[in-house]
Amino acid sequence: MPRIFIISLILGDFMRTSSVERNTKETKIFCKTNVDGTGESKISTGIGFFDHMLEIFSHHSLIDVELNVDGDTHVDFHHTVEDSAYALSEAINKSIGNKTGISRYGFFYITMDESLSRTVIDFSGRPELVWKVELGLEKIGEMDTELFKEFFKAFANNAKCNLHIENFYGTNNHHIIESCFKSFARSVRSALTIDERTKNIIPSSKGIL
Numbered sequence: 001m002p003r004i005f006i007i008s009l010i011l012g013d014f015m016r017t018s019s020v021e022r023n024t025k026e027t028k029i030f031c032k033t034n035v036d037g038t039g040e041s042k043i044s045t046g047i048g049f050f051d052h053m054l055e056i057f058s059h060h061s062l063i064d065v066e067l068n069v070d071g072d073t074h075v076d077f078h079h080t081v082e083d084s085a086y087a088l089s090e091a092i093n094k095s096i097g098n099k100t101g102i103s104r105y106g107f108f109y110i111t112m113d114e115s116l117s118r119t120v121i122d123f124s125g126r127p128e129l130v131w132k133v134e135l136g137l138e139k140i141g142e143m144d145t146e147l148f149k150e151f152f153k154a155f156a157n158n159a160k161c162n163l164h165i166e167n168f169y170g171t172n173n174h175h176i177i178e179s180c181f182k183s184f185a186r187s188v189r190s191a192l193t194i195d196e197r198t199k200n201i202i203p204s205s206k207g208i209l
Contacts, residue, residue, distance in 0.1 A: 018094035022087045026079040027071040031087035035095045035192055037064030045069040045084055047077050049141035050151075053181045054084070060185035063092070063192075081147045085154035093159055096192060099123060099209045101199035106190030112179035115170025119183040121191050122162040125209040129156040132166040133180060137173045148177055152184070 016035040023029070041058035043051050043065060058065040067088065071080030096102055107120040117133070129152055135145045156163040165184060170176040195203075202209060 016095040016097075018091045020087050020091045020094065022083060022090070024079075024083065026075075027069060027083040029070075029083055029087045030066070030068045031084075031091045032064075032066040033088070033091040033095055034064035035092065037062055040064045042066045042068075045080055046071060046073045047080060047143055049143040050077070050081060050084075050147075053177065054088075056178065056181050057185045057188075060182050061189045063188070077143060077147055078150065081143075081151050082154045085151045086158045089155045089159035092188075092192075096123075098202060100202050101194045102203060103191055103193050103195050104203040104209070106187035106192075108183045108186035108190065110179045110183040110186065112170070112175040112182070114172065115167065115175040115179045117165070117167045117170075117176065117179035117183050119166075119180070119187040120162075120164040121184075121187045123159065123191055123209065124162050125160050126162065127157045127160050128162045129153045130164040130166075132164075133176065134167070135173050135176060140173055140177060145173065145177070148180070 017033065019032040021030055039059040039062045041055045043054045045051055045067065046069060054065065054067060067084060069080055069084055071083065073080055102123065105122050107118065109116065109118045131149045131152060137145055139145060152163060152165060165180055167176050167180060
């Protein structure tokens with residue numbers, strides 16, 4: 001079983017930050033997030049294209065992300081990608097606490113040249129991934145394209161959110177995946193924004209998420 005330690009947590013009107021360590025026999029990860037940041041990132045996973053996508057996520061979500069991963073990439077990239085999603089989602093979840101005041105829902109369309117993708121997210125407390133993205137290559141850079149679904153699946157499961165990602169069209173695999181990450185980032189940004197009209201209310205008619 002992985003050991004997960006929450007190093008720090010600050011919740012308040014002005015800053016939502018958290019740090020997480022995840023240590024297993026397969027990966028050693030440190031992840032720090034500031035949901036109310038400016039999109040600054042310091043990311044090192046050992047997988048160049050994956051680093052690039054996570055930097056894009058940070059930049060467009062405005063979540064500051066520090067992520068350092070020492071994974072068993074000599075085996076393959078699966079554990080590194082999946083566990084990075086676990087750590088990132090854990091840090092974000094700890095940052096937003098009981099979700100008081102968040103908008104909860106987010107959706108965004110992103111075009112990247114010839115490609116168009118959409119993400120819809122609901123921080124509902126219930127995990128579900130719908131992934132409608134077809135890629136024609138086995139790898140982009142050094143990264144196996146099948147691992148993108150695994151990343152988003154792990155994120156949805158651990159963040160306990162509904163996450164629907166769909167690519168409508170596109171021919172360049174780099175553009176398709178980048179448009180997915182950008183739409184994902186902007187959707188998360190929308191969902192985690194504090195709604196001033198309900199900043200003291202949990203966004204659920206049940207009163208809990």
